[in-house]
Amino acid sequence: DAKTTQPTSMDCAEGRAANLPCNHSTISGNEYVYWYRQIHSQGPQYIIHGLKNNETNEMASLIITEDRKSSTLILPHATLRDTAVYYCIVYFALNEYQTGANNLFFGTGTRLTVIP
C-alpha cells in the first residue's frame, strides 16, 4: 500500500477554513484516499473518501489532484470541536477476503489545533 506524508501539526483560526494536505506520490490507480480523525484519546472517526473526483459531505470536502499524487481535506468552517489528529490513508483491497482487508494503516497524522 502507498504511504502518505502529512505535516505534523497545523493551526487554524475558528470559523476559517482548515486545509489539510496529504502527499501520496506512490499511489496506484486503484487505491482510494481516506480521511479519518481522532479527537483526543477517542476512537478514530471516518470523515470522507475518494478515488479520483472531488468529494463533499456534511463534514468536509476532499480535493484530489489530477495526477492523484496529493489531496487536501477541507473543513469549511473550523470549530473548536474540530481540534483533532487527522489521518490520510490510501488503501485498496481487491476483495473483502484479501488478507488484511480490514486493516487501514493509520500513520501519525496531522494534529490540527483550532484557535479561538
Place this chain on the structure above:
Amino acid sequence: EAQVTQNPRYLITVTGKKLTVTCSQNMNHEYMSWYRQDPGLGLRQIYYSMNVEVTDKGDVPEGYKVSRKEKRNFPLILESPSPNQTSLYFCASRPRGALYEQYFGPGTRLTVT
C-alpha cells in the same frame, strides 16, 4: 444509537494476570478488529474477524487472543499480560462491502505493571 462499546475503559493490572477486554457492536456488522495505539506508531491492527468463527492475525498479534462466537461480540484476551502491552486499545467494526468506513469504540487504556 449505533455504536461500538468497549469495557473496561481503563484498567491497571499486574504482569501475568489474565484479562479480557470486551467489545460489542449493535450494527450487525460482519467485520470486527482490534487495534492498539502507541505514541509515534499510529494504530496497529492486532486481530480481525470477517464473521462468526472466522478470525485472523493482524500486524501485531503476539501475546493476544480473540474469539468470535457471536456476531456482535469480539473480546480481546491477554493470557499473560506484560508491560509492553501497556497501550490504548480500540475495537472497530464495519459492514460487509464498506471497506473504508470503520466504526471505532471509545478505547480502553491498559496499564500493565
